[in-house]
Amino acid sequence: MVESKQQWKAWLYLAPAIVLLLVFTVWPIINTVAMAFMENYSGLVKVGGDSAFRIGFGNFVRVAQNSEFQSSLTNTILLCVITVPVSTVLALLIAVALNAIKPLRNALQTIFFLPYVTNAIAIGMVFAAMFNIVGSIGGRREIIVTAGIVNNIIEFFGGQKVNWINIGSTYWANMAVMIIYIVWNALPFKILILTSGLQSINKQYYEAAKVDSTPRWRVLTRITVPLLSPMLAYVVITGFIGGFKEYTSVVGIFGEGMGPAHDPGRLNTMVGLIYDSLATNNQGRASAAALYLFGIILVVTLINLQVSKKRVHY
Amino acid sequence: MKKLLSVLLLLCMLLSVTAFGAADEVTYDGSEVTITFYHTMGSNLTAVLDNYIAEFNTLYPNIHVVYTSVGSYDDVRDQVSTEITVGTQPNIAYCYPDHVALYNLARAVKTLDGYIDSTATVTRADGSTEILGLTPEQKADFIEGYYMEGAQFGDGQMYTMPLSKSTEVLYYNKTFFDQNGIKVPATWDEMEDVCAKIVEIDPNSIPLGYDSESNWFITMCEQYGSPYTSATGDHFLFDNEQNRAFIARFREWKQEEYVTTQKIYGAYTSGLFVSTDMTRSYMSIGSSAGATYQRPAKGADGSYPFEVGIATIPQVDPDHPRVISQGPSLCIFRKDNEQEMIASWLFVKFLTTNVEFQAEFSMASGYVPVIRSVADNPVYAEFLNKADGGDYVSALSAKVCLSQEKAYYTSPAFVGSSVARDAVGSLLIKCLTIADGTDVDAEIGKAFEEAVEKCRYAIE
């Protein structure tokens, strides 16, 4: 009697969440899979009465053949494999350095956390302004109003200004800006996790190393990194998952053109591609692209877990 | 026996429909309906719309018009196309031909021929009557290029009615042109000479700004008579020798900094045109509806730093000018309740044929009216009379638009026509910015091929 009353009550507590999850999570999963296997499924065409969509892998094949899908995938992977290691190593160095000092530690820690509490698009606009050249370049007659602060600094040190994001800029110049911005954005979270990880490492290990007068880098590679490996695995996995969903940072720098004006879509990412196919009213292909993204994230996570199983010292 | 009876019955029904069809023709029966209308108007325009909805309601008090300003044209398209899939689309929407082609995938747009040709009588609230369709005078009053836009979907049927229109015009710095004795270019050849001359006078300038890359490409195709797209068969025909040739020519212009575009410059080129800084332009090709943005800000003494002149855009053949027709049309969506569609039609007809509304809306929006008789409207005539290169620059723009009535063209609309439009815009930017020292022709060829591939992927 009490049992069944408890049952009934538990479901009552769960009801709001269950209802919302059914509508906005479970149904979409079912529907997306179904749409992905209906060739060129489009809600509009279905309403028009031509609802006989061929069932099969057509959407997956077409999406994979699309050159934009290939370049978006390349961009996403490149951004991931570059920014995740770079930001992790930098974050590790900063965290270790923070751990090694006493005065100013709190103040510095707060500063390093600041980029976290910003809006990706808003600060993206600041970065874009810093790299933007106002004027007209690339032609036979160069007209420059202002070269942007980053170029000013480069020129101050005797370098040549670079066309970072404007018309005629190269792919790698664009990528460099994206990498700098993404790393800048990814640092705070990683630093935070790693510093809290460091604080939980037994101080005795370091004392011992000090006594042995082990060089700093050796302490880092032989003691800190192995002991910190669970946290490192954690920031790498979350970094990869976040990296495969990169989108707003590109919007922040380049706007919804997702690339410099002479080559829009050049820096498009997987997520951007899914939204693009939404606008063309081909939900079949959009779903296939979303399932590709899911598959990739799943594989990357599994690989990461596998690797960390072997390497992580708990 | 039973079978025979039912066949006879069916025959009778068929006969009655054909014989008495005219008398039974559907018309508005005065029933209470609410019609929804999606548009992109700002508050200054909805104020005008409100007045005329009130006037419409004195004639048809049972037709309630509820409108929503959805945002941009793309927002209207996205919202309507999603709503169609769940059956909640509005009754009337602002539309571009591309949008209608998209909605037609779902066969959601009502063809208007039946209403336009209808002679059924509608009784208004005050007891007076009108015919449901358009009278021959009303039909003849539409500027043909605008009206025919509604019938360019490959099947000859009317899908949209023009509401208000704009085109592209050439804005030029009249003060500068007069001072230096420069003649306004009527052809692209003359344009090249004028640009060279301006650069000689002011080496820091970019003489010409062209706002819309897509329009530029499409208009050049139209002016040369070279293929762009087709509503039937192979849709994407724009990769041809003629088009590559004009692109290569304009690339030369870009390399000489004769010209820039909105995307290349990074902002509307009107900004360069109205600028009085060191880097500026002396000509700008932009929407006729944006005339006030092409006017420089008043100086400290309350006068304009220079006078704006407006002309038809340069042509390949000035004797047969071609200029793009753009601006919103209205389409009506299919609904189960026929009275809703008829009521929507009555409202659409009211907006597009009402002289006072067309006059007032045009003055408030900067667009031009779609019916000729507006020119005789005293208020609008007075507005046109005031045309100048300063305070009444939009009147000047309207005047130029009205003078080139025979030049308007629209490009074919089909699913994917908007993709083609975007693709040729990007193509133009890409080609114009190919740097010296590369194999320019090969790069151009590659860009064209990629653009076609992109279009094909979207609709296959």
Add this chain to the structure above:
Amino acid sequence: MTADRFDVMHARNMKKLSGEQKGLEILGQGLVYLFLFLMAAVVLFPFYWMIISSLKSLTEYRLSRPTFWPQQVLLSNYADAFTTAKLGVLFKNTMIVGIVSTLLSLVITVLTAFAFARLEFKGKELLFAALLATMMIPGELFTITNYSTVTNLGWRNTYTVLIVPFLVSVFYIYLLRQSFLQIPNELYLAAKVDGTSDFKYLWKVMVPLALPTLISITILKMMGAWNSYIWPRLVANDEAHRLITNGLRNAFTDTTGDVNYPVQMAAVALVSAPLFLVFIFLRKYIMSGVSRSGIKG
């Protein structure tokens, strides 16, 4: 290696610390500070550039040789930014969505987490595992269908569409369930004996004890509203309901004429300010919330 062995080594090598090593130590410490200051400068530079740019006139901003402090401080950029980007409406919308969705989300999270932590029912473990599994799926996969679901419900361009679809966060439920589980079961049983109802116990005992977690959830959820871009852009892009991020991006792409960078930077600064203020006052909660969450906003 064990700690004991370290201790032994420690004792044995204590004497080896020489003056030379101390000198190296100080040098090393100096290098550490140098590195940190350099990195801090890199991290801070965009903020610095945003603020000084927002105070310059357009002419000064466009100088080919930039000034690192405005020649003339132009606070009017902020007023311009406020009107150009219609920040008033954007702030209001974002606050409404942020507050309402946070409150509702908290209620749902508390109820669900309580059920999973304290109540017994059939299929509990299975259901909880299923919930956790959904966390693996990228949100984009849901968007395609949710887009037509909300259209079907007639929610386009309403506050509802910005609030309801994201009320349930499996992650928050997981987080709060963990906190609830740490509360000793004896308390619950004692309350049962006293005849306290489940709901009263939840409200009077568990919620106060799990307050730090609830505060972290609140902050993350508010930051989420502040930063959300994609979904609002798709379903509520009309002026009356537009949220801050989307409005900011739009305000400076829809302009006619030149982009006025100083005004744009002022707008960005205004949009960033509330987050900074919250951060300063609630630093502890944000940092602990974030370190447990592993997600951005």
